[in-house]
Amino acid sequence: MSLRANSSEASSASKRNANGQEDPWEVALTQLKKGIDALGVSNEIYEMLSVPNREVHVELPVKMDNGKIKVFHGYRVQHNNARGPYKGGIRFHPQVSINEVKALSMWMTWKTAVLDLPYGGAKGGIVCDPKSMSNVEIESLTRRYAYAISDIIGPYKDIPAPDVYTGPKNMAWIMDVYSILNGHPEPAVITGKPLEIGGSLGRSDSTSRGVAIVAAEAAKKLNIKLKDARVAIQGFGNVGSNAALILRKDYGMKIVGVSDSKGGIYSREGLDVDKVMKEKERSGTVTSLAGAEKISNEDILTADADVLVPAALEGVITDRNAEKVRAKIISEGANGPTTPEADRILHERGILLVPDILANAGGVTVSYFEWVQGLQRLQWTEEEVNSRLAEKMVKSFNDVYEMRQSHKVDMRTAADMLAIKRVSDVMVIRGIWP
Ligand code: NAD
Numbered sequence: 198m199s200l201r202a203n204s205s206e207a208s209s210a211s212k213r214n215a216n217g218q219e220d221p222w223e224v225a226l227t228q229l230k231k232g233i234d235a236l237g238v239s240n241e242i243y244e245m246l247s248v249p250n251r252e253v254h255v256e257l258p259v260k261m262d263n264g265k266i267k268v269f270h271g272y273r274v275q276h277n278n279a280r281g282p283y284k285g286g287i288r289f290h291p292q293v294s295i296n297e298v299k300a301l302s303m304w305m306t307w308k309t310a311v312l313d314l315p316y317g318g319a320k321g322g323i324v325c326d327p328k329s330m331s332n333v334e335i336e337s338l339t340r341r342y343a344y345a346i347s348d349i350i351g352p353y354k355d356i357p358a359p360d361v362y363t364g365p366k367n368m369a370w371i372m373d374v375y376s377i378l379n380g381h382p383e384p385a386v387i388t389g390k391p392l393e394i395g396g397s398l399g400r401s402d403s404t405s406r407g408v409a410i411v412a413a414e415a416a417k418k419l420n421i422k423l424k425d426a427r428v429a430i431q432g433f434g435n436v437g438s439n440a441a442l443i444l445r446k447d448y449g450m451k452i453v454g455v456s457d458s459k460g461g462i463y464s465r466e467g468l469d470v471d472k473v474m475k476e477k478e479r480s481g482t483v484t485s486l487a488g489a490e491k492i493s494n495e496d497i498l499t500a501d502a503d504v505l506v507p508a509a510l511e512g513v514i515t516d517r518n519a520e521k522v523r524a525k526i527i528s529e530g531a532n533g534p535t536t537p538e539a540d541r542i543l544h545e546r547g548i549l550l551v552p553d554i555l556a557n558a559g560g561v562t563v564s565y566f567e568w569v570q571g572l573q574r575l576q577w578t579e580e581e582v583n584s585r586l587a588e589k590m591v592k593s594f595n596d597v598y599e600m601r602q603s604h605k606v607d608m609r610t611a612a613d614m615l616a617i618k619r620v621s622d623v624m625v626i627r628g629i630w631p
């Protein structure tokens with residue numbers, strides 16, 4: 198383990214990376230300390246949670262298409278498994294760093310705990326640029342990584358899943374390698390698989406469904422009528438576009454604004470989501486849709502709407518625009534879209550923010566359902582998956598809301614506190630061995 202943190206290190210989260218962003222691991226430690234202090238949990242628990250249980254670095258030689266061997270660097274960080282097997286995605290990205298993977302592994306521990314899933318938290322990553330690699334090279338790299346971490350993953354040990362620039366194909370290759378090494382097919386070693394090899398129905402739009410479910414729950418708390426409640430969405434990718442469809446079709450809300458990396462569109466009367474989806478497919482951007490007002494990516498965050506769904510990038514709601522946000526509810530589809538300073542401003546303004554570890558946990562929840570189906574070798578219907586997801590999301594939303602009310606804190610702090618309490622309670626009950 199490379200970094201041993203203590204409370205004084207954690208409270209001075211000022212280290213920044215080359216881009217001026219706060220080091221994610223320092224941020225994660227600060228959040229942990231804040232939650233521990235608010236709960237009055239012992240510093241010993243902080244000491245145990247402030248270092249991952251295991252941090253693995255692997256070197257991955259791959260024969261490239263030009264016949265030369267290139268060595269890639271990969272990680273698997275297993276933060277905590279007190280509540281169940283480690284769980285978390287694998288990211289392929291040129292800028293993956295060990296501190297990012299460590300932070301993400303800790304956030305997975307909290308995300309699974311907030312949803313009360315019987316899992317811990319982990320994360321993996323490989324430093325690579327998949328956009329500049331062939332399919333064969335990506336397959337070789339994925340399989341070599343699966344081999345390198347095969348001893349520490351398994352259906353009862355650590356169950357990886359897709360993340361940035363990985364998807365069902367990579368998951369299939371990992372399942373194949375693990376199955377070959379173990380002498381039998383093992384679908385439950387990984388989630389986010391193609392349907393044909395044990396993937397779950399309802400997995401592809403599960404994150405968006407979760408975002409929509411908690412937005413609707415928040416609306417109920419604020420007595421906002423769901424029918425025709427106005428929604429603005431930043432980001433029209435997997436999460437944003439499916440959230441738009443579900444909020445419109447299942448909840449009758451009006452999608453007044455959407456955006457992608459090229460800009461956004463706004464219509465007071467509401468956009469036809471099917472038409473926007475077709476346009477995005479046709480031209481690659483929503484901005485070319487005829488008949489809608491143009492709006493910038495910054496302005497979509499402060500547009501006239503009841504609900505705001507940031508579903509693109511991190512750090513977009515800041516102290517510069519938080520005063521101007523007009524939505525009464527924010528459901529965080531993206532990971533980390535709100536800065537800590539903006540959190541404080543939004544809370545003071547009475548805006549009900551559903552934090553990422555709760556709002557976008559629909560994906561990991563249906564991953565859990567996929568794992569359960571895999572272990573039992575059976576398949577649930579889509580209706581069953583969706584109704585169990587709704588049950589989990591609504592219960593978790595209300596657990597966090599109750600924590601917010603009883604401790605008079607903002608929703609993010611409440612979610613962190615609930616998660617830390619669930620993990621630390623189990624650690625105390627299980628005790629230390631030997
Ligand atoms: P995606 O790549 O499918 O979509 C991202 C969208 O953001 C695209 O429409 C892109 O055009 C847009 N975008 C990029 N730069 C932008 C900018 N500057 N301004 C506005 N929009 C911009 O990704 P996704 O899977 O939809 O993920 C979106 C976010 O949700 C990420 O933060 C991701 O970590 C988070 N998330 C995704 C899942 C999941 O299941 N896909 C689960 C949990 C969290």
